[in-house]
Amino acid sequence: MDETDRAIINRLQDGFPISDRPFQAVAGELGIDEGTLIERLQRMLDTGLLSRFGPMFHAERLGGALSLCAMRIPETEFDRVATQVNAFPEVAHNYARDHAFNMWFVLATETSERMASVLGEIADVTGFPVYDMPKEEEFFVGLRFDV
Amino acid sequence: MVLNKQDCQLIAQIQDGLPLTSRPYGEVGRRIGLSEDQVIHRVKALQAAGIIKRMGVVVRHHELGYTANAMVVWDVPDHQVDEVGARLGARDCVTLCYRRPRRLPDWPYNLFCMIHGRRRERVLEYIDQLVITEQLGEVPRKVLFSGRRFKQRGARYQ
Structure with missing residues (x-):
């Protein structure tokens, strides 16, 4: 990752134009050409520095549901349960954390009905209760990482 | 819409x-x-209409060197939680801030914020500063650093 890559990442965390030649517009701001921008974006997606390029959707406004879920899993069972949880396509990401509640994952479902059923299925398959904590209020932040 | x-x-x-x-x-x-x-x-x-929240890139913060990732949870009295949440969300070091339901008796915390940094010590300093400047010393809190990441992908809706 060089200075140009950093500039691209920082710029594209602040939005992307909705216009006929958006790459050309951004490339112009960064002082590079359109082809270079596209090529570098493709490479950073391929190498996994970037996980997505495009629109970020508001799940609830699309009729879907999102929830943060936590589980308390004994160390000896942890890997088995992680494998079982991650097998659900609704699990968007999953982190171990250093607390009695040691497994934390985000569930994203197409409908709120599916949310209720997938919570039950995870508890059934793993044998442990799932504590779901959907957001009740989101406080404004500008999530971005300066690189 | x-x-x-x-x-x-x-x-x-x-x-x-x-x-x-x-x-x-x-x-x-x-x-x-x-x-x-x-x-x-x-x-x-x-x-x-807010159906698209924003356009652009999502970074894998871990790969970019932000390897210390703390979820700080607070047990804020219900009548103060929105005000405290708005204040925490406005701080530069806070990358996400949500009010969530308590799950009593096991889980008493109702305010969650994420703080990312390149080193764990630095993240702990950020948290100490937040506690002092936002006068949260009396509010019960826990800091949960992330360990292994098992999965990261975008959500799909259709």
């Missing part, structure tokens, strides 16, 4: 990302039988 059939096709087409080509909206339109102008118009409408 009511989504019509074309909007649903459009969302399905772009939810995994925009094509990396000179005229990405034109290319999306070609795939679903809309003109470039129509796609631009509908994507703008989706963003104006």
